[in-house]
Amino acid sequence: MTVEKTALPNPGLTSMTVREALRDGMAEEMRRDSTVFLMGEEVAEYNGAYKVSQGLLDEFGSKRIVDTPITEHGFAGLGVGAAFGGLRPIVEFMTFNFSMQAIDQIINSAAKTLYMSGGQMGCPIVFRGPNGAASRVGAQHSHCYASWYAHCPGLKVVSPYSAGDAKALLKAAIRDPNPVIFLENELLYGHTFDDVSQDPDYVLPIGQALIRRPGKDVTITAFSIMVGKALEAAEALAELGIDAEVIDLRSIRPLDTETIVRSVMKTNRLVSVEESWPFAGIGSEIAALMMEHAFDYLDAPVFRVTGADVPMPYAANLEHLALPQVADIIEAAKAVCYKS
Amino acid sequence: MSKLISQDEALKAYHDMLLIRRFEERAAQLYGMGLIAGFCHLYIGQEAVVVGIQSILQPQDTIITAYRDHGHMLAAGMDPKGVMAELTGRSGGYSKGKGGSMHMFSREKNFFGGHGIVGAQVPIGTGLAFAHKYKADKGVSITSMGDGAANQGQVYESYNMASLWKLPVVFIVENNHYGMGTSQERSSAGPNYYGRGQGWNIPGEKVDGMVYTAVKEAAARAVDHARAGKGPYILEMDTYRYRGHSMSDPAKYRSKEEVETVKVDRDPIDHFRIYMTKTLKISEDKIKKIEDDIKVVVLEAVEFSKTSPEPDPSELYTDILNEGNAVT
Known part of the structure; x- marks a missing residue:
């Protein structure tokens, strides 16, 4: 393992x-x-x-x-x-x-x-x-x-x-x-x-995101299993010369808007990753928040990488297509960096 | 035949039932004047149910019901001022004006609401019973629902868990024979509600919910059963509401004669008053004094509900999350 x-x-x-x-x-x-x-x-x-x-x-x-x-x-x-x-x-x-x-x-x-x-x-x-x-x-x-x-x-x-x-x-x-x-x-x-x-008194406050990988060219937000995919994408992007910052949201509500805004002020680009549907998703909320709080810092529209807007199919190939993959995140990051 | 009750007990029961009646009549007036808005479900006609049950409860027992809840709150000893001011949406209301008619609570009186979703209070009340058993506080959860709620699936999920885990809960089905505008005959297959626990070995009985002493005696049997650790019990209270489902309901689904017949033949307060004077030989003076006192109390509640200020605009964003002992 x-x-x-x-x-x-x-x-x-x-x-x-x-x-x-x-x-x-x-x-x-x-x-x-x-x-x-x-x-x-x-x-x-x-x-x-x-x-x-x-x-x-x-x-x-x-x-x-x-x-x-x-x-x-x-x-x-x-x-x-x-x-x-x-x-x-x-x-x-x-x-x-x-x-x-x-x-x-x-x-x-x-x-x-x-x-x-x-x-x-x-x-x-x-x-x-x-x-x-x-x-x-x-x-x-x-x-x-x-x-x-x-x-x-x-x-x-x-x-x-x-x-x-x-x-x-x-x-x-x-x-x-x-x-x-x-x-x-x-x-x-x-x-x-x-x-x-292993300290029984150690607890994390709810509402704080974590920068799992610092970077300067593009911010990628993700939570749960998508954090792993975002980190994988960041490694691949590094080889392409794109230095991605990966934020693990950890808490969805309250959302640590401040950490995302600060990151975007630095990178000027944002890709949001989630496995759920696009409509009214977490990425939609983050995009709206960036418009409200970081509009002047964005050099590209916020890009949402989401699950496909369909009920989850059973067939292996279709399921793969329905879920965000590392390649989707890489393409999204390249797009907002205008390097596609 | 019921055992005779003491004069003191009778006077208290009469007081509590009449307080509910007069309170609700005033609430209807205030609704008509536009001081109360939204949904408002009156308890008139059903007073003997809550007062009879309350008479045998102990301080640690908990009470929960749906949205026809003003009577439960007054019977539990909540201040009529605070209840009326909640109806008018004022800061002096039990929920600071933020709950309304259907959403009031009192930790002090162990009244856990006031719930607006038909049937949703039943699993919650079963959870209160779970907590009683877990804490071994000898408390019993009194979980009320109407005949309308009795067809919700979560009621039966609750019956199952309550019986499986022998939880101290008494389920009260206040059968006023109409779930909004749909009569029991049109909504419910099967002859009764008290027998619907049979599949889970929950004993049940039908009670004349218009008679204080009958309610009290049945409630005592049920609560004793639950308190002794024998599990849940169902009481179907045969009762009647005189008004429509809510203030906007003209109740055209039943005849005037039907309502009048109940009022004349079974009114819980009128008949109790006759029982007090004829059987218990309580003097008119004593009864009159109660009636006069209630008039004052209800008028004071009305006055308070009109003069208590609306909640401060800052209250819009309070009480959303409890930050008390949160980890920061």
């Missing part, structure tokens, strides 16, 4: 997979706070459909690691009620595709009630699970929800790339007094990164 070097020298950091990092993040917070519990389909006895909750039932028992029936709308609402009642639920969706069954409870009950109650009814809850495309699972199991949830005031939306970020941001999400949508990626679960802190 390859270990992805994140170039973050720190002697306290260790290597592990995203899957293990998420598990450790939950376990540390459950040791720290007895009101934290995990519920979802197959999280306990099966150890998680994707083994993210491996071993948690053994350590914490069935009171705190709760297998639910297949009843997303119901258990999402139950989680919201438990949060109103003083607990800190972590609700796992086997995939975020199934959260569409529960989206009324997430938006109408979890996100809006603090406002509707004049500040009385906080809802400290984490909804987490794999988001976006995996591999050959078709249109109903490949959906990225970043834009959907980021649209809504009252929610925070986080989507980490590396194992270290996954752990530290999940811990922040669990401690956060608000509902947090925590978008993971199935394909990243098995990736190993060398950036995981």
